[in-house]
Amino acid sequence: MSRKTLTRRQFVAATAMSSTALIAAPYVRGAYAAGKLSIGFWDHWVPGANDASTAMVKEWAEKEKVEVSIDYITSNNKKIELTVAAEAQAKSGHDILQMYTWWPHAYAEQFEPVNDVVEEAIKQNGEVNDTVKYLGKADGKWLAVPATPGSQIKGPCSRIDLMKKHAGIDVQELYPVGAPPKADSWNMDTFLKAAEACQKAGFPFGIGLGETTDSVDTAGAIFQSFGAELVNAKGDVTVKTDEVRQALEYYKKLIAFLPPDAPSWDDASNNKWLISGRGALIMNPPSAWAVAKRDAPQVAEQCWTHGFPSGPKGRYAPFLPYFWGLWNFSKNKASAKSLLAFLSQPSSIEKFVAASGGYDLPAYAKMTTLKTWAEVGPPKGTLYHYPNPYNHQTLSIAASPAPPKIAQQIYAQATLTKMALRFAQGEKLETALAWGEGECEGFMRT
The missing domain is CATH 3.40.190.10 (Periplasmic binding protein-like II)
Structure with missing residues (x-):
């Protein structure tokens, strides 16, 4: 299926070094009434976990009438770090980019504050631990949304x-x-x-x-x-x-x-x-x-x-928590926040945990007793x-x-x-x- 997002071409041209990190996924097509959205997700170690992420994004996209493209980016050889750095420098690339640990603070000035998304997620799921606050928040602003996939x-x-x-x-x-x-x-x-x-x-x-x-x-x-x-x-x-x-x-x-x-x-x-x-x-x-x-x-x-x-x-x-960051140069911030709120709902978090066989850890206090962890084995x-x-x-x-x-x-x-x-x-x-x-x-x- 052809790719035709202009910003992705601009990004690849400007950041050839990091473009090798991208594993292309087909568009998740909606009815396009609410525009387009480009996402860079971490390429999960657990087979099948990426499929669960794609399915949830598709569910949201079809409901919200947004055309979404997804890239799965490996963390091998610091490919995620290179991609974050390249997009920050080019001020072009994905609307949402998943990253780990230090990177929200490293590029704090270029992320859109997401207090509205995180505060609502905390109301639903319980408080986050102090390490998530330490890495994801600065001067009262949430720099990025705590991500369940990859957190460990x-x-x-x-x-x-x-x-x-x-x-x-x-x-x-x-x-x-x-x-x-x-x-x-x-x-x-x-x-x-x-x-x-x-x-x-x-x-x-x-x-x-x-x-x-x-x-x-x-x-x-x-x-x-x-x-x-x-x-x-x-x-x-x-x-x-x-x-x-x-x-x-x-x-x-x-x-x-x-x-x-x-x-x-x-x-x-x-x-x-x-x-x-x-x-x-x-x-x-x-x-x-x-x-x-x-x-x-x-x-x-x-x-x-x-x-x-x-x-x-x-x-x-x-x-080691992962985060979803929303660049302040994104062209579709409203849709991006809507998707991040959807992926932070309890039902979505439970699907992430199940698809990863218990590898993925939610940051929220009320989400530590899901049935997956009690049931997987052996033993x-x-x-x-x-x-x-x-x-x-x-x-x-x-x-x-x-x-x-x-x-x-x-x-x-x-x-x-x-x-x-x-x-x-x-x-x-x-x-x-x-x-x-x-x-x-x-x-x-x-």
Whole structure:
């Protein structure tokens, strides 16, 4: 089916580098009475999830008489980031563009405020968590709408059998289906002992120490559990504190029990580690388990997704929300807001969760107990505690609570994992701290 949207041609001509990220989808055709709308959605990992998004957009388009085009954009090789940057520079492209974490703040001046959409969604679905506010809101304005597709917690996915046999921990007992967690004993000390026991048995925890997001997200949750901040909410550099020292001391002990090549891992490595049967635990959303169902069912049936271990300052879980942004140069803002409101309704959110097999996480407090998480398997209920239904842990993002434009640099440069590695590989603690302080001071200047 031919494509004939002038703005898309202009965009491709102006941004050739990012155009390779676009996976064309046919127009969703309405009766055109309310104009046209162009959308860039994240290209979902879970087979069939994109089809659900297309079907919902089609339903809305036919009712509202809008002609809609959809592109599904992969997050591989930072294609979404490149597309956001290119469209912002060209001031042309999609009306609505899906993005993750830092990008609403990075391009805040070019997004149309969406308070009306988000406030209505909150009335229907419940309040959003503080990380969503931190990343999606500035100066009282909602920069983008919290998106269900793609939003995820990167918490522990444990092998039931290996944790029980080698570490003496029954993760199903700690996190039972249909009941609150009984996980007071699941803390950083227990976690470290379990990592040591499983490593000695030949099944190390598969936690990366590289520069990509999975590694950084785990580091962020560990640092926060010790109250360790490199830059505080006021923008002060706070690297040389007892809390940061404690976090690094802990990380050094943990690193000794991780796979020796963990510093070179990318975001696919921990998935492969679990599916291969060599690991007792990884930190990941349910994508690794979903692939294991297909490629290694004997592994999948032993997987249990559950909460993060608690530290001296609380229990934190890495949360990466996605957002739908509406450019202020959009030609059809009214229709765009109407669609975003439709996609934020409870019935739409439930469809997103079901189509993704429980991978997608709504940002809203009332949407954490949908039946999908209680029913999917094997084993049945393996994702019950994935959406944090009992508010058992604080959903956070690495490098917060630093001002987002500073935190984004700490996150992108993997400063947390680099500091931990420098110390673990023999650098003196104070030298590693001085290096981290210098990095953060540089981020403040830029």
